[in-house]
Amino acid sequence: MLSRVFSAPRLFSRGFSSATNDKYFINVNDTIVEKTKAPLQKFTDKSKLIFGKDFSDHMVEVAWDSEKGWGAPKISAYHNLSLPPSASVFHYALECFEGMKAYKDSKGNVRLFRPMENMNRFLSSASRICLPSFNKEAVVELIKKLVLLDKDWIPEGRGYSLYLRPTLIATQKSLGVGASNSALLFVIASPVGPYYPEGFKPVRLIADDRYVRAWTGGPGAYKLGSNYAPTIFPQLDAAKKGFSQVLWLLNDYVTEVGTMNMFVLWKNNQDELELVTPPLDGTILPGVTRDSILKLARQWGTCKVSEKLFTMAELAKAIKEGRVKEAFGAGTAAIVSPIKSINYKGEEYPIPIDEQIGAGPFTNKVANAIMDIQYGETDSDWSVVV
Amino acid sequence: MLSRVFSAPRLFSRGFSSATNDKYFINVNDTIVEKTKAPLQKFTDKSKLIFGKDFSDHMVEVAWDSEKGWGAPKISAYHNLSLPPSASVFHYALECFEGMKAYKDSKGNVRLFRPMENMNRFLSSASRICLPSFNKEAVVELIKKLVLLDKDWIPEGRGYSLYLRPTLIATQKSLGVGASNSALLFVIASPVGPYYPEGFKPVRLIADDRYVRAWTGGPGAYKLGSNYAPTIFPQLDAAKKGFSQVLWLLNDYVTEVGTMNMFVLWKNNQDELELVTPPLDGTILPGVTRDSILKLARQWGTCKVSEKLFTMAELAKAIKEGRVKEAFGAGTAAIVSPIKSINYKGEEYPIPIDEQIGAGPFTNKVANAIMDIQYGETDSDWSVVV
Numbered sequence: 167m168l169s170r171v172f173s174a175p176r177l178f179s180r181g182f183s184s185a186t187n188d189k190y191f192i193n194v195n196d197t198i199v200e201k202t203k204a205p206l207q208k209f210t211d212k213s214k215l216i217f218g219k220d221f222s223d224h225m226v227e228v229a230w231d232s233e234k235g236w237g238a239p240k241i242s243a244y245h246n247l248s249l250p251p252s253a254s255v256f257h258y259a260l261e262c263f264e265g266m267k268a269y270k271d272s273k274g275n276v277r278l279f280r281p282m283e284n285m286n287r288f289l290s291s292a293s294r295i296c297l298p299s300f301n302k303e304a305v306v307e308l309i310k311k312l313v314l315l316d317k318d319w320i321p322e323g324r325g326y327s328l329y330l331r332p333t334l335i336a337t338q339k340s341l342g343v344g345a346s347n348s349a350l351l352f353v354i355a356s357p358v359g360p361y362y363p364e365g366f367k368p369v370r371l372i373a374d375d376r377y378v379r380a381w382t383g384g385p386g387a388y389k390l391g392s393n394y395a396p397t398i399f400p401q402l403d404a405a406k407k408g409f410s411q412v413l414w415l416l417n418d419y420v421t422e423v424g425t426m427n428m429f430v431l432w433k434n435n436q437d438e439l440e441l442v443t444p445p446l447d448g449t450i451l452p453g454v455t456r457d458s459i460l461k462l463a464r465q466w467g468t469c470k471v472s473e474k475l476f477t478m479a480e481l482a483k484a485i486k487e488g489r490v491k492e493a494f495g496a497g498t499a500a501i502v503s504p505i506k507s508i509n510y511k512g513e514e515y516p517i518p519i520d521e522q523i524g525a526g527p528f529t530n531k532v533a534n535a536i537m538d539i540q541y542g543e544t545d546s547d548w549s550v551v552v
Numbered sequence: 553m554l555s556r557v558f559s560a561p562r563l564f565s566r567g568f569s570s571a572t573n574d575k576y577f578i579n580v581n582d583t584i585v586e587k588t589k590a591p592l593q594k595f596t597d598k599s600k601l602i603f604g605k606d607f608s609d610h611m612v613e614v615a616w617d618s619e620k621g622w623g624a625p626k627i628s629a630y631h632n633l634s635l636p637p638s639a640s641v642f643h644y645a646l647e648c649f650e651g652m653k654a655y656k657d658s659k660g661n662v663r664l665f666r667p668m669e670n671m672n673r674f675l676s677s678a679s680r681i682c683l684p685s686f687n688k689e690a691v692v693e694l695i696k697k698l699v700l701l702d703k704d705w706i707p708e709g710r711g712y713s714l715y716l717r718p719t720l721i722a723t724q725k726s727l728g729v730g731a732s733n734s735a736l737l738f739v740i741a742s743p744v745g746p747y748y749p750e751g752f753k754p755v756r757l758i759a760d761d762r763y764v765r766a767w768t769g770g771p772g773a774y775k776l777g778s779n780y781a782p783t784i785f786p787q788l789d790a791a792k793k794g795f796s797q798v799l800w801l802l803n804d805y806v807t808e809v810g811t812m813n814m815f816v817l818w819k820n821n822q823d824e825l826e827l828v829t830p831p832l833d834g835t836i837l838p839g840v841t842r843d844s845i846l847k848l849a850r851q852w853g854t855c856k857v858s859e860k861l862f863t864m865a866e867l868a869k870a871i872k873e874g875r876v877k878e879a880f881g882a883g884t885a886a887i888v889s890p891i892k893s894i895n896y897k898g899e900e901y902p903i904p905i906d907e908q909i910g911a912g913p914f915t916n917k918v919a920n921a922i923m924d925i926q927y928g929e930t931d932s933d934w935s936v937v938v
Binding site: 216217218219221225244245246247248249250251252255256257258259260261263294295296329331333335339340341342343344345352354356375376377378381382383384385390391392393394395396397398399401402425 | 603605607611631635643649680681728730731763769770776787788
């Protein structure tokens with residue numbers, strides 16, 4: 167087996183120990199709300215929604231500069247940003263983001279799913295690229311204000327939601343490569359439909375070792391724009407060959423699938439039923455869905471639950487020996503994405519799928535358990551009523 | 553020694569074999585020039601110029617979309633860009649750029665240095681992230697138009713220049729992670745002074761293996777914004793400890809220094825005087841200055857010239873044994889940046905510097921030879937009179 171140096175993800179801060187420092191404090195009480203005077207064209211047929219294509223009437227903006235700190239938050243009509251062509255976000259990829267959703271439950275309440283988990287990661291990403299710190303609670307409050315104002319933009323029904331995209335970009339006007347002296351935090355919202363409108367659609371993967379998404383000592387554990395740009399070509403290349411997604415390897419170790427975390431349910435070498443996912447060693451995005459699945463599986467106690475390294479060679483061997491029961495990707499967009507086969511070194515490795523539901527029973531159980539919480543069908547402190 | 557898999561940088565194209573395809577052809581004859589009506593405040597004291605802070609009166613813009621291809625190029629007053637907050641450049645770092653300069657020679661002619669080399673790399677970077685192809689000559693022509701129009705913004709004197717920043721960004725309005733269906737190519741220009749106004753200032757480096765800039769299978773050989781964002785924190789961390797730059801290692805192999813290519817002049821194990829720089833194996837930016845230095849050194853024939861891998865352990869050993877004569881970084885901004893010491897595993901490794909000139913004689917010779925060409929003092933087809 168190839169050697170691999172371990173490194174835990176490191177957290178960073180921009181020379182300030184507390185987010186209550188004035189320059190890194192967003193005052194929600196100062197929020198200026200300017201309701202739109204020109205409402206946007208709202209979807210009429212929710213079944214035709216395309217991910218991230220339409221946006222709701224309003225957006226949140228908070229500007230920061232190194233002298234004055236965070237300014238007054240503003241919620242106003244969705245509008246273009248005006249930035250100098252020298253702004254560092256255009257040159258050095260000084261940008262990070264989050265993906266989260268607002269759900270409407272059967273009683274018409276608006277709900278968020280573990281929003282503080284997204285804020286923890288958002289702050290961690292910002293710090294990794296020297297963007298300013300902020301009080302996380304304030305951003306959650308601003309998101310709540312936005313989703314209440316644009317409540318009518320949340321499509322109703324299980325699987326439907328308002329996708330939220332908190333983003334933080336560097337707006338410094340000069341070309342020197344360094345920490346930006348100004349930044350803009352914004353949140354936009356896009357109504358979206360279920361990832362699988364007609365039941366699960368299991369995917370074929372290609373484990374392509376010509377491209378590596380993240381590596382030890384790199385920024386793979388942060389939700390930075392810079393982790394996405396280089397993945398698009400390999401993804402198109404995979405699609406041309408008939409595969410849905412790339413299974414990302416690092417020295418043959420399985421890391422992520424497409425833009426999702428990777429899970430396998432197998433009989434391990436000790437003949438135990440085990441749910442396994444790669445550990446947060448700095449090369450893996452710490453997914454909120456990943457964490458939720460691990461916590462649920464540990465609660466259920468129906469299998470061993472492990473965060474540990476495994477190679478594609480090990481996985482291929484286990485598939486050949488019939489030990490792999492299920493495999494799936496996990497992320498905010500799809501919750502779970504069942505995997506039906508992996509192409510590795512030119513060979514196809516098929517993974518069992520229950521043809522009736524398009525997923526294995528564990529994968530299906532996970533999806534339903536999380537959706538039940540998101541839509542308020544199961545009581546849980548993971549679901550926050552706005 | 554640690555193993556390292558080799559991979560040559562791969563070039564990519566977006567499913568089109570020729571840049572003469574209409575959708576990927578910029579027609580310079582269509583250029584619209586709108587001279588500024590509000591000239592910007594021009595520098596009065598060229599000695600006070602700060603890199604990338606002031607911009608000249610005009611900028612170039614060419615917009616592309618997947619249906620209509622490249623539109624008419626436009627040269628107009630320097631102005632803000634207006635983009636939707638959903639534009640993919642803000643989220644997935646779909647952006648690449650070039651750094652080049654226009655020089656004024658002693659006769660008042662405006663000159664560019666090997667502009668097609670920058671265009672070759674620009675196109676290669678664009679292709680790596682699925683941004684549209686273009687006819688490279690057209691972009692050079694547009695740059696020429698810009699520098700002639702803003703000729704008065706080129707500060708006079710050896711070491712002074714107008715820094716040019718061709719940039720290509722994805723402007724797609726939707727949040728799906730994929731190839732952008734629209735893009736904007738722009739060029740801005742900033743008057744700059746010499747990197748070393750008072751003679752060379754040799755730098756102290758730290759070889760910090762906690763952070764890795766680029767890795768095998770990653771996009772390190774392309775000038776993408778995404779290669780820069782993650783380097784800023786390590787750079788600040790190094791600065792806090794009193795070092796000027798990070799010497800980037802990959803499995804202990806020396807790769808780059810700060811944002812420059814790395815050169816060492818040493819007596820190798822065969823007791824030959826050898827100029828060595830890491831090879832273009834996909835983890836190194838193919839620098840135009842790097843290439844120019846290699847070509848000059850090969851022409852001079854005063855030492856062996858090698859593009860090959862070497863580890864920091866090998867370099868440290870050579871320094872200890874007194875075999876390292878000079879070391880320097882190479883890039884467009886500084887041409888060469890002499891290195892006076894490297895901190896490695898807590899130990900300081902000093903490199904000889906001629907105290908009189910602040911650099912070794914070879915480093916100094918390289919800088920002068922390149923500047924002589926850039927400012928037209930030496931005849932060379934590398935210098936293009938505009």
